[in-house]
Amino acid sequence: MPTPQLPDASISAVERETGLSKDTLRIWERRYGFPLPLRDAHGERLYPQDQVHKLRLISRLLGRGLRAGQLVATPLEALIARASGDEDKPAHAAARPEDGELFDTTLRLLATYDETGLRSHLSLALQRLGLQRFVIDFAARMNLRVGEAWSLGQLSISQEHLYTEQMQHQLRQGIGAIYPGVRHPSVMLTTLPGEEHQLGLLMAQACLAVEGIRCVSLGVQTPAWDISEAARQQGVEVVGLSFSEALRQKAALEMLKDLRAQLPQHIEIWAGGARWARLRRRIPGVRFIARLEELPRVISDYRAEHDPA
Amino acid sequence: MPTPQLPDASISAVERETGLSKDTLRIWERRYGFPLPLRDAHGERLYPQDQVHKLRLISRLLGRGLRAGQLVATPLEALIARASGDEDKPAHAAARPEDGELFDTTLRLLATYDETGLRSHLSLALQRLGLQRFVIDFAARMNLRVGEAWSLGQLSISQEHLYTEQMQHQLRQGIGAIYPGVRHPSVMLTTLPGEEHQLGLLMAQACLAVEGIRCVSLGVQTPAWDISEAARQQGVEVVGLSFSEALRQKAALEMLKDLRAQLPQHIEIWAGGARWARLRRRIPGVRFIARLEELPRVISDYRAEHDPA
DNA sequence: GGCACGTTTTGTCCTGGACAAAAATTGACA
DNA sequence: TGTCAATTTTTGTCCAGGACAAAACGTGCC
Numbered sequence: 001m002p003t004p005q006l007p008d009a010s011i012s013a014v015e016r017e018t019g020l021s022k023d024t025l026r027i028w029e030r031r032y033g034f035p036l037p038l039r040d041a042h043g044e045r046l047y048p049q050d051q052v053h054k055l056r057l058i059s060r061l062l063g064r065g066l067r068a069g070q071l072v073a074t075p076l077e078a079l080i081a082r083a084s085g086d087e088d089k090p091a092h093a094a095a096r097p098e099d100g101e102l103f104d105t106t107l108r109l110l111a112t113y114d115e116t117g118l119r120s121h122l123s124l125a126l127q128r129l130g131l132q133r134f135v136i137d138f139a140a141r142m143n144l145r146v147g148e149a150w151s152l153g154q155l156s157i158s159q160e161h162l163y164t165e166q167m168q169h170q171l172r173q174g175i176g177a178i179y180p181g182v183r184h185p186s187v188m189l190t191t192l193p194g195e196e197h198q199l200g201l202l203m204a205q206a207c208l209a210v211e212g213i214r215c216v217s218l219g220v221q222t223p224a225w226d227i228s229e230a231a232r233q234q235g236v237e238v239v240g241l242s243f244s245e246a247l248r249q250k251a252a253l254e255m256l257k258d259l260r261a262q263l264p265q266h267i268e269i270w271a272g273g274a275r276w277a278r279l280r281r282r283i284p285g286v287r288f289i290a291r292l293e294e295l296p297r298v299i300s301d302y303r304a305e306h307d308p309a
Numbered sequence: 310m311p312t313p314q315l316p317d318a319s320i321s322a323v324e325r326e327t328g329l330s331k332d333t334l335r336i337w338e339r340r341y342g343f344p345l346p347l348r349d350a351h352g353e354r355l356y357p358q359d360q361v362h363k364l365r366l367i368s369r370l371l372g373r374g375l376r377a378g379q380l381v382a383t384p385l386e387a388l389i390a391r392a393s394g395d396e397d398k399p400a401h402a403a404a405r406p407e408d409g410e411l412f413d414t415t416l417r418l419l420a421t422y423d424e425t426g427l428r429s430h431l432s433l434a435l436q437r438l439g440l441q442r443f444v445i446d447f448a449a450r451m452n453l454r455v456g457e458a459w460s461l462g463q464l465s466i467s468q469e470h471l472y473t474e475q476m477q478h479q480l481r482q483g484i485g486a487i488y489p490g491v492r493h494p495s496v497m498l499t500t501l502p503g504e505e506h507q508l509g510l511l512m513a514q515a516c517l518a519v520e521g522i523r524c525v526s527l528g529v530q531t532p533a534w535d536i537s538e539a540a541r542q543q544g545v546e547v548v549g550l551s552f553s554e555a556l557r558q559k560a561a562l563e564m565l566k567d568l569r570a571q572l573p574q575h576i577e578i579w580a581g582g583a584r585w586a587r588l589r590r591r592i593p594g595v596r597f598i599a600r601l602e603e604l605p606r607v608i609s610d611y612r613a614e615h616d617p618a
Numbered sequence: 619g620g621c622a623c624g625t626t627t628t629g630t631c632c633t634g635g636a637c638a639a640a641a642a643t644t645g646a647c648a
Numbered sequence: 649t650g651t652c653a654a655t656t657t658t659t660g661t662c663c664a665g666g667a668c669a670a671a672a673c674g675t676g677c678c
Contacts, residue, residue, distance in 0.1 A: 019532075222466070
């Protein structure tokens with residue numbers, strides 16, 4: 001195999017390629033003795049491609065919760081085994097046959113970067129299931145499968161992008177096809193800073209749309225102050241926030257409290273995301289919605305409380 | 310009006326917001342005495358919002374060839390005058406008088422967070438202009454107006470989100486309405502790490518769609534290695550990259566060179582973005598497309614070269 | 619299982635010196 | 649006067665090594 005003979009990389013180049021900061025690269029060298037780059041005529045670090053390759057692997061595995069000190073000490077072969085291992089092991093295969101096929105087909109199309117096939121596959125699924133079941137029975141679980149496959153090294157970051165992109169497209173299509181509702185409560189949707197997953201937001205918007213509610217979406221990562229300002233100006237009744245596992249629990253709760261303090265009492269906060277399933281202490285004035293299935297009940301609760309007539 | 314009391318920003322936050330590296334921020338402080346951040350209890354820098362604001366303006370002007378030493382010494386008012394003053398004139402001048410109204414109405418709707426109004430306004434504009442003119446004559450210029458208003462503090466971050474969200478929605482609608490084409494060249498679209506603006510990507514996709522080209526989109530921030538891998542697997546003929554002003558010029562060029570070295574010779578790179586208008590040295594094997602108007606010519610050039618029959 | 623508490627690991631920030639690449643200036647020469 | 653090479657100034661990145669807070673881990677308790 002004619003491996004392209006790329007030149008040795010500067011520390012900036014390695015930062016870009018691997019996502020590891022310059023500071024991190026230097027301190028690993030100091031602490032663990034790896035990477036151990038060459039030096040150019042002026043004493044600046046030059047990383048050979050094989051070290052860059054190993055760093056890229058380490059960077060991926062770091063994202064799965066493995067620890068830096070152990071990874072850098074691991075020989076390259078063992079890293080490769082871990083990164084690509086478990087490749088063909090359907091250990092926890094699908095429970096229900098017909099659901100399994102939807103999931104597996106999606107993964108298969110992703111594996112070959114088949115955008116066209118993926119688009120038509122998802123579109124058919126949406127038409128067959130209808131928007132609500134598409135979101136709750138399919139999309140929510142598919143997200144888990146894809147996230148898992150990525151963390152096992154079976155999907156690259158660009159394949160995950162491909163999935164996200166197409167799924168968002170289908171959801172927007174589905175939402176756009178519904179004639180805008182006018183039922184209460186009016187909801188403003190967004191996420192807090194540090195939370196950049198938009199998919200959850202769109203799934204929530206879909207579930208609200210099928211209840212006849214029209215949402216104002218502010219996109220992702222809106223600072224608390226901006227949220228309260230926009231909510232006031234728009235006169236919405238509820239602020240809906242979506243959470244993945246990306247934010248730390250403590251930080252998430254603190255930001256929620258901040259926002260609660262800034263918003264007028266009469267505006268409710270609905271916080272959505274699987275993470276709330278294991279929540280201990282609730283916050284007054286905030287409703288936690290661990291699964292999208294609960295949304296219809298929350299909505300009817302709200303309507304009962306605010307419009308008893 | 311109660312001024313928003315945003316918290317002071319850490320040096321990482323400022324790096325993210327302005328695109329100026331930590332090293333640069335520190336050495337400006339040492340050399341020029343600006344920025345002059347506060348310090349927290351542990352001696353770490355805390356940048357007040359007004360300094361961040363000025364840094365953002367400076368960063369913009371730096372991109373136009375102005376010099377750092379002079380800019381940091383310039384008082385804020387003069388910077389604002391320059392930033393809003395001698396921006397490229399044709400960008401502001403509406404092609405036709407009634408188009409100017411399109412811009413002003415959009416800004417007015419944004420000012421009041423009027424999502425419904427904005428959506429219908431943009432939708433009407435799309436229907437009236439058609440996809441191609443909507444992108445080239447309206448969206449491209451509107452983006453400049455909104456970006457400028459944001460850097461001048463006239464729009465909040467959430468208002469910019471609102472704009473981006475709605476504009477993306479319209480573009481997706483427009484693209485989705487076109488029956489998928491099959492003409493050459495086949496294009497894979499994405500952005501490099503650090504470039505998270507998706508709008509440019511969608512505008513490019515729209516322009517390609519009206520030429521009968523179907524794109525594979527990998528979303529934003531794809532590492533160079535993933536791009537070359539996906540391009541090979543998909544067998545595309547062109548990799549299209551979108552650039553805003555977010556990345557520093559030097560970093561952008563270096564990443565482009567890296568990618569060029571990794572991709573097979575026969576796959577072209579098309580680099581899009583207004584920043585290339587003031588490019589000095591070109592890179593062999595990369596076509597720079599400063600304005601979307603140039604795209605049709607580039608496409609016909611490509612077809613002439615690769616299919617002379 | 620959840621929570622409060624020390625301990626270890628890990629990444630980011632700090633200072634201040636050095637220097638290369640780019641830009642501006644100077645000077646020689648056609 | 650215009651061009652080009654050489655020199656100076658400007659500017660951003662790199663380096664070393666110390667410090668420390670936040671995260672991860674482990675342990676004991678309710």
